[in-house]
Each structure stands twice: as C-alpha cells, then as structure tokens.
Amino acid sequence: DAKTTQPNSMESNEEEPVHLPCNHSTISGTDYIHWYRQLPSQGPEYVIHGLTSNVNNRMASLAIAEDRKSSTLILHRATLRDAAVYYCILVGWGTYKYIFGTGTRLKVLA
Amino acid sequence: NAGVTQTPKFQVLKTGQSMTLQCAQDMNHEYMSWYRQDPGMGLRLIHYSVGAGITDQGEVPNGYNVSRSTTEDFPLRLLSAAPSQTSVYFCASNPTGGKDTQYFGPGTRLTVL
Numbered sequence: 463d464a465k466t467t468q469p470n471s472m473e474s475n476e477e478e479p480v481h482l483p484c485n486h487s488t489i490s491g492t493d494y495i496h497w498y499r500q501l502p503s504q505g506p507e508y509v510i511h512g513l514t515s516n517v518n519n520r521m522a523s524l525a526i527a528e529d530r531k532s533s534t535l536i537l538h539r540a541t542l543r544d545a546a547v548y549y550c551i552l553v554g555w556g557t558y559k560y561i562f563g564t565g566t567r568l569k570v571l572a
Numbered sequence: 573n574a575g576v577t578q579t580p581k582f583q584v585l586k587t588g589q590s591m592t593l594q595c596a597q598d599m600n601h602e603y604m605s606w607y608r609q610d611p612g613m614g615l616r617l618i619h620y621s622v623g624a625g626i627t628d629q630g631e632v633p634n635g636y637n638v639s640r641s642t643t644e645d646f647p648l649r650l651l652s653a654a655p656s657q658t659s660v661y662f663c664a665s666n667p668t669g670g671k672d673t674q675y676f677g678p679g680t681r682l683t684v685l
Contacts, residue, residue, distance in 0.1 A: 468651060477669070477670050496674075505662050505664075505677055511671075560615075
C-alpha cells in the first residue's frame with residue numbers, strides 16, 4: 463500500500479489561507495488522493511478527493527502536482543472550527559483499504 | 573438517512589469478556605469497514621467487507637471477528653477482550669471504493685480493565 467508523509471503539526475491565523483502538504487512519492491496511476499479531517503472526539507469526515515486534476519468544493523481545494531507525487535490541501539480562510547487533524551490517504555480505484563497515517567494537527571489561532 | 577450508526581457509544585469490559593460492537597448503514601453501500609484509534613494515533617483498519625458474505629482482514633485483525641450477512645449491518649466481535657483492545661472503534665461505509673467518499677460513524681469508546 464502506498465504511503466503518505468505529512469507534517470505532524472501546523473499553525474495558522476484565523477481567516478488566513480492554510481496550505482497542508484502531503485508527499486506520496488510511491489503513488490500508482492490508479493490511486494485516488496483523499497483528504498479527511500477529524501475534529502476532537504468525532505469520527506473522520508470527508509474533505510475532498512481527486513485523481514489527477516485540481517479539485518474545488520465548498521470546504522477546500524486540492525492541488526495535485528503534475529507528477530502526482532505530492533498534493534496540497536488548501537483551506538481558503540481558516541476558522542476556529544477548522545482546527546482538527548487532517549489525513550491525506552491514497553486509495554486504489556479497485557481496492558477499498560484506507561490506510562491512515564498520523565496526519566497533520568492544524569491549530570488555528572484567533 | 574441516518575448514515576452510519578454505531579452502538580454502544582461507551583462500553584467497559586473486564587479482561588476475558590466478549591461483546592459485539594454494532595454498526596449499521598442505511599445508504600445501501602457495498603463497502604464497510606472497522607477501524608480502531610488509539611490515543612494520539614491515526615486510524616488502523618481491522619476488517620473490511622466488500623459486500624454481503626465477503627470479509628477480509630485489514631492491518632490489525634487479531635482478536636476480532638466480523639461477518640456480513642446483510643448489506644446494512646457489519647458487527648465486530650471481540651471474543652476475549654484484552655486491555656490492549658482499549659481504544660475508540662469507528663465503523664465506515666463507502667459505495668464503491670477508492671473513487672468515492674467514505675462515511676464514518678460516531679465511534680464506540682471501549683475500555684477493557
């Protein structure tokens with residue numbers, strides 16, 4: 463299973479953009495890049511996912527490098543409610559195994 | 573839709589006791605899975621199922637059994653609980669695999685004394 467590497471923690475000021483990086487140098491051609499976040503005492507929740515092209519939704523944007531060996535989750539204006547652990551996960555199209563790493567703990571400063 | 577539901581929310585067991593954690597989803601998803609999360613750690617996959625009657629092992633399957641008799645339900649059984657199984661357990665479902673969103677339940681906090 464392909465692995466991802468993320469910084470342990472990051473800080474951001476409220477209402478500023480946040481760029482959360484993820485390295486996945488062993489990604490295969492059929493791996494989707496998923497991002498989930500986990501708020502304190504809750505189950506993970508879906509943020510965004512993509513395959514090759516950049517993706518936008520109401521929560522965030524996902525920028526995928528041209529060689530697909532890295533990606534960046536972009537929160538356009540961080541709020542206090544965005545403080546969470548963010549997980550970058552590779553999931554094969556034909557498989558189902560989500561392998562979570564330890565993620566990035568995002569702290570948002572008021 | 574209720575989404576993914578789990579019962580109980582909290583449970584305390586003594587070493588050697590058995591119990592079943594319940595998980596149900598009402599979204600007609602084929603894929604379901606169980607994870608455990610230890611303090612300060614990410615989630616680890618215990619078992620998963622790609623449809624009724626089909627299950628497979630994840631990263632940490634020892635000490636746990638599963639079955640999938642219906643699309644909706646995916647119970648996790650602890651046959652003889654051990655303190656090392658103290659953790660928060662999450663159930664999840666997914667319509668078709670990697671290209672789709674996975675939905676997580678609220679979790680069951682289990683303590684084994």
